[in-house]
Amino acid sequence: MSFRNTTEVIDRFNRAFLEADPDLLTDLIAEDCVMESVQPAPTGERVEGRDACFAFWRTLVEDDATQFQPREVIVAGDRATIRWNYRFGDGATDWVEGVNLMRVRDGLIVEALGYSKTAGDVPLATDH
Known part of the structure; x- marks a missing residue:
């Protein structure tokens, strides 16, 4: 694996969702990765380990009934903020x-x- 900077990692992470390609995630996740989802309220589900x-992310990426759309990405050193919209149905x-x-x-x-x-509660692909 060649070293990637934060911008490259986050760009590829977002591409996985935009292109519905979970394979783009395969070598982006550390063994000790910790993820907290937006639900259930108030603290979300905590997911630990590569x-x-x-x-978890593969399920979201492969769910063709939903759409994750990054709106703005800000990178500062080893940190990034991704502002997004998540569509979970056809209604307005x-x-x-x-x-x-x-x-x-x-x-x-x-x-x-x-x-x-x-x-x-918003129905996530992992809720099905």
Whole structure:
């Protein structure tokens, strides 16, 4: 694996969702990665370890009934903020805004904390 900077890692992470290609994630996740999803409220589900994080994200990437759309990405050193929209249906209000706070170490994602504007439950692909 060649060393990747934070921008390269986050760009590829976002591409996995935009292109519905979970294989883009395979060598982006550290063994000690920790991810917290936006649900259930108030703290979200905590997922630990490379395999568990990959499985969670793979399910989201492969769910053709939903769409993750990055809106803005800000990178500062080993950290990145991804502002996104997540569409979970065809209705005018079937979407939420949120952010992921990401941390990258040695070219791998070690932390991904998700937060959303919604106070209610949004059906995620992992809920099916």
